[in-house]
Amino acid sequence: MIEIRPGASWSGAADEFVRIEDIVKIYGDVVAVQSLSLSVGRHEIFALLGSSGCGKSTLLRMLAGFEEATSGRIFLDNEDITALPPYKRPVNMMFQSYALFPHMTVEANVAFGLKQEGVPRNEIHGRVYEALDLVQMGAYARRKPSQLSGGQQQRVALARSLVKRPKLLLLDEPMSALDKQIRQKTQIELVKILDKVGVTCIMVTHDQEEAMTMAHRLAVMSEGQIVQCGTPQEVYDFPNSRFVAGFIGSTNLFSGTITVDEADHVQIESEQLSRPLRVDHGVSEPLGMEVHVSIRPERIRVHREQPAGEANWSHGVVSHMAWMGSYARYQIRLDSGMLAEASVPSQAMLQSDAPAVDEEVYIDWSGDSATVLPS
Amino acid sequence: MKPSIARAPVAWRRILTIAPPFIWLVLFLLVPFLLVLKISFADLQFGIPPYTALAEFKDYTLSVVLNLRGYALLFSDSLYVATYLHSVKMAAVTTLCCMLIGYPMAYYIARSEPAVRNLLLIGVILPFWTSLLLRVYAWIGILRNDGLLNNLLMWAGMIDQPLEIYRTDLAVYIGLVYAYLPFFILPLYANLVKLDVRLLEAAYDLGARPWRAFVSVVLPLSMPGVIAGAMLVFIPSVGEFVIPEMLGGADTLMIGRVMWTEFFNNSDWPMAAAVTCVMVLLLLVPLVLFQYGQVRQLGMRGGRRNG
Numbered sequence: 001m002i003e004i005r006p007g008a009s010w011s012g013a014a015d016e017f018v019r020i021e022d023i024v025k026i027y028g029d030v031v032a033v034q035s036l037s038l039s040v041g042r043h044e045i046f047a048l049l050g051s052s053g054c055g056k057s058t059l060l061r062m063l064a065g066f067e068e069a070t071s072g073r074i075f076l077d078n079e080d081i082t083a084l085p086p087y088k089r090p091v092n093m094m095f096q097s098y099a100l101f102p103h104m105t106v107e108a109n110v111a112f113g114l115k116q117e118g119v120p121r122n123e124i125h126g127r128v129y130e131a132l133d134l135v136q137m138g139a140y141a142r143r144k145p146s147q148l149s150g151g152q153q154q155r156v157a158l159a160r161s162l163v164k165r166p167k168l169l170l171l172d173e174p175m176s177a178l179d180k181q182i183r184q185k186t187q188i189e190l191v192k193i194l195d196k197v198g199v200t201c202i203m204v205t206h207d208q209e210e211a212m213t214m215a216h217r218l219a220v221m222s223e224g225q226i227v228q229c230g231t232p233q234e235v236y237d238f239p240n241s242r243f244v245a246g247f248i249g250s251t252n253l254f255s256g257t258i259t260v261d262e263a264d265h266v267q268i269e270s271e272q273l274s275r276p277l278r279v280d281h282g283v284s285e286p287l288g289m290e291v292h293v294s295i296r297p298e299r300i301r302v303h304r305e306q307p308a309g310e311a312n313w314s315h316g317v318v319s320h321m322a323w324m325g326s327y328a329r330y331q332i333r334l335d336s337g338m339l340a341e342a343s344v345p346s347q348a349m350l351q352s353d354a355p356a357v358d359e360e361v362y363i364d365w366s367g368d369s370a371t372v373l374p375s
Numbered sequence: 376m377k378p379s380i381a382r383a384p385v386a387w388r389r390i391l392t393i394a395p396p397f398i399w400l401v402l403f404l405l406v407p408f409l410l411v412l413k414i415s416f417a418d419l420q421f422g423i424p425p426y427t428a429l430a431e432f433k434d435y436t437l438s439v440v441l442n443l444r445g446y447a448l449l450f451s452d453s454l455y456v457a458t459y460l461h462s463v464k465m466a467a468v469t470t471l472c473c474m475l476i477g478y479p480m481a482y483y484i485a486r487s488e489p490a491v492r493n494l495l496l497i498g499v500i501l502p503f504w505t506s507l508l509l510r511v512y513a514w515i516g517i518l519r520n521d522g523l524l525n526n527l528l529m530w531a532g533m534i535d536q537p538l539e540i541y542r543t544d545l546a547v548y549i550g551l552v553y554a555y556l557p558f559f560i561l562p563l564y565a566n567l568v569k570l571d572v573r574l575l576e577a578a579y580d581l582g583a584r585p586w587r588a589f590v591s592v593v594l595p596l597s598m599p600g601v602i603a604g605a606m607l608v609f610i611p612s613v614g615e616f617v618i619p620e621m622l623g624g625a626d627t628l629m630i631g632r633v634m635w636t637e638f639f640n641n642s643d644w645p646m647a648a649a650v651t652c653v654m655v656l657l658l659l660v661p662l663v664l665f666q667y668g669q670v671r672q673l674g675m676r677g678g679r680r681n682g
Contacts, residue, residue: 066576086579087588099577103595112591113581164581 017042017200018063018168023072025058025224032058034224035072040217045194045201047215049208049247055224056204060170063202064093077167087116092166096173098157100145106132106156107141113164131163132156134193150178151186158190162197169194171203175210187213208248212236220244236296242373245294252300252340253373254293261287266372267311268293272336278311280367285374292373299369300342302330302355303362313364316340318357328354332363408655415648418442426644445649455650458628463658465544465619465629466612469551470559473608474601476552477559481600482593484560485567496564499557511550511621518546518622546622547629551612558611559604566600567593602669606662613658630654 018040025033033055040046048056061067063074065086073082081089092113100109110128119127132138135155145153154174161169174190175183191214194201205211211218212232219229220243228235228244239245242253256270256277268277268291277293285291307313319339320331328349330342340363344354355361417426418440430439449455484495502510517523518541525537540546570593578588616631623629630650637647 064576064580066579086576087582087584091580093577093580095573095577097573099571099573101574101577101592112578112583116582116584116587160581 015042016040017044017077018202019075020059020063021073021075023059023062023074024070025055025062025067026070031224033062033069036224036226038219038226038229040200040202042200043198044217045191045203045215047211047218048202048204048221049206049211049218050221051206051247054221056221057172058224059221060093060172060202060204063168064091064170065089090167091170092161092164092168093170093172094154094157094161094174097177098145098153100153100157100160102145104144105141106137106143106145106148109145109156110160110163113160117164127163131159134162134197135159151182154178154186158193162193162199166199169199169201171201173205174203175205175207183210184213190214212248220247238371239294239373242292242294245371245373249296250341251294251296254295254338256291256293258283258285258287258289258291261285265367268372272334272338273314274335275313276311277370278367279370279372281372283372283374285372294371294373295365295369297329297341297343298327299365300340300363301365302332302342302344303364304355304359306362307364309364312367312370313362314340315360315362318355318359318361321354321357330355332361334363411648411651413648414644415445415652416441416443417645417648418444419643419645424644425642442645445643445646446653448646449649449653454628455633458630458633459654459657461628462613462630465547465551466609466615468548469555469612470605470609472548472552473556473559474605477556477563477604478601480556481560481563481567484564485570492568499560499564502557507554507617510554511618514546514550514553514622515541518549541622542624544623544627547619547627550618550622551615554618555608555612558607562603562607563597563600566597566603570596599669602666606666610659610662614654 016039018038020036020038022035022037023033024031024035036055036059048059050056058067062069065081065084065088069082073080075081076090081091101112104112107128110131111124114124114127129138129141132141135158137152137155137159140148140152140156145156148156154177171190175187178186187210203211203214215232217229217231218235219226220235221227222243228240230238232248235244236248239248239251245251245253254268254270254272254277256268256272258266259269259276260267261283263282264280266279266281266283268279270277270293279293283291302318306315314334316332316334318330319333322329323346324343325346327343327345330344332340332342334340342363413429414426416429419425420427427440427442429441430437432438480499484492484499487495515522519525520537520539520541522541524540525534528534529537540549574592574596575588578592579585583591614631614634615629616635619627619629619632620635623632634647634650637643637650
């Protein structure tokens with residue numbers, strides 16, 4: 001029986017359940033994963049996010065046991081599983097294209113893992129149907145995978161990977177084989193099921209929206225290393241590098257030099273803007289240093305009138321405007337020639353007479369909207 | 376508006392597509408077989424051709440004479456029945472040996488790196504560049520009492536007396552397995568190379584040890600390749616002539632040799648034709664039906680994909 005532990009979902013600083021210590025994977029002369037360390041808490045849904053070739057899939061495959069780590073250790077529930085073959089690990093994986101056995105029925109697919117474990121026949125039946133009911137696929141038990149839609153196949157794959165009650169569930173690009181329309185709905189459903197079962201889960205995805213929808217915490221990976229790790233909100237609001245700022249959501253990046261460095265604020269002169277940037281947080285970078293500043297498009301406001309104040313605004317001309325439904329996306333050519341992007345909520349657009357293309361406008365933002373990026 | 380193939384009704388397009396292979400089969404399979412069938416019902420006569428005509432039209436009377444001498448002899452003389460049974464046994468053992476040797480080879484090739492894979496495939500196909508006759512002669516040189524194999528074993532001190540292999544059934548088995556092994560490996564390889572490795576990984580992931588994963592995932596999924604390869608070995612082995620003739624002893628009864636004897640030594644065309652027709656009916660028709668059933672079953676397994 002799949003244990004259902006209500007309220008067992010991850011609640012912030014949980015105890016460490018998966019520990020990856022200084023793991024390295026080298027193929028020939030290519031370093032796929034570079035001395036990476038990571039902790040994942042019990043019942044946490046953790047996303048490894050990155051573009052293809054960043055090493056996230058290699059890391060997942062090392063957790064599953066399909067790849068041997070060149071060095072480093074992996075602990076699961078205080079047990080060193082680094083050297084265990086995949087069939088001895090209390091870890092199950094939902095494969096990217098599901099990898100359902102095409103010659104077996106849905107029922108036989110789900111029962112496969114229990115049979116390998118030597119679970120008695122009468123118990124297998126009950127557990128298989130419990131798992132299928134959990135994903136609402138009980139009615140399809142006699143079908144072959146080829147007779148199911150993509151979404152149904154995914155549910156079966158999930159049931160198959162949960163039925164053995166793994167300590168750790170791995171999801172490899174769980175939504176990539178689904179149509180865009182049903183992805184978001186499926187993401188939320190999947191998280192609900194995972195929370196209900198209370199399984200610790202590590203997923204791999206290249207889709208930042210998917211990671212932000214599903215994961216409690218995520219790690220942005222690049223070139224075999226973790227660039228930043230935190231909750232979706234932390235990583236979005238406080239990216240630690242230009243790479244992360246650009247990877248998670250879209251952003252406006254300005255470069256400039258620190259001219260005033262106080263404890264509670266810094267001022268940055270940028271040739272790309274009409275007025276200096278004033279950022280309401282202290283930075284560790286020294287005076288006169290070249291830095292980058294990230295401002296999210298939704299933090300930028302568009303006006304016809306020149307804003308008051310000596311900082312945090314710039315003049316430009318609307319070069320493009322796209323109506324996206326819930327918001328409008330403006331592209332504004334600043335006097336410096338740089339293109340800035342602003343997202344204006346539809347409601348604000350409807351209330352006032354919105355600026356049109358080729359109109360002269362001012363953009364401004366509050367002092368807490370900007371994030372200084374050291375690299 | 377000009378008429379084109381694309382505008383033709385679907386039925387016509389289908390006929391145009393099917394026609395060439397269909398005509399080919401009629402001209403080169405069905406017509407020759409009907410000729411053989413006709414000869415099998417004729418009587419022996421001296422002259423050219425060395426058999427009588429089936430139908431005669433004389434004095435406004437059409438007389439059709441079906442001579443069943445060949446068939447009667449076939450079922451009354453135990454030699455023929457024994458020959459059929461022995462041919463089937465030889466072919467079955469050959470097929471089994473090809474499976475046992477060929478499956479690991481095909482699996483290994485399919486799992487190799489692409490560059491190595493092509494090299495190994497060339498290795499499998501390479502013998503075809505030499506005539507079968509030459510290769511069987513080479514086997515005579517190996518298996519003879521004073522041949523390579525016996526000399527080697529005696530030199531190594533493993534035997535004192537030469538092994539009597541040449542001109543026995545064992546030599547025929549060796550020759551048949553050697554000659555037909557590639558026909559088993561190639562279709563099976565084509566099947567195995569398409570197998571999704573992730574299915575195997577999924578099996579490991581769910582707790583299956585490598586052997587169990589192989590038996591429950593790879594083996595069932597490769598059955599179409601195994602069946603295709605087995606057919607390609609079994610069917611021609613039953614009627615094989617050259618290998619039993621050259622490697623087998625006088626007591627190696629195989630249907631191909633009987634046909635040859637009837638046809639060339641006894642000049643008994645109707646008898647040879649009857650032997651052939653019975654072989655086709657008794658062996659090949661059931662096999663084709665079996666194959667058809669398999670294909671249908673696998674087709675249903677594959678199923679339809681609905682979105």
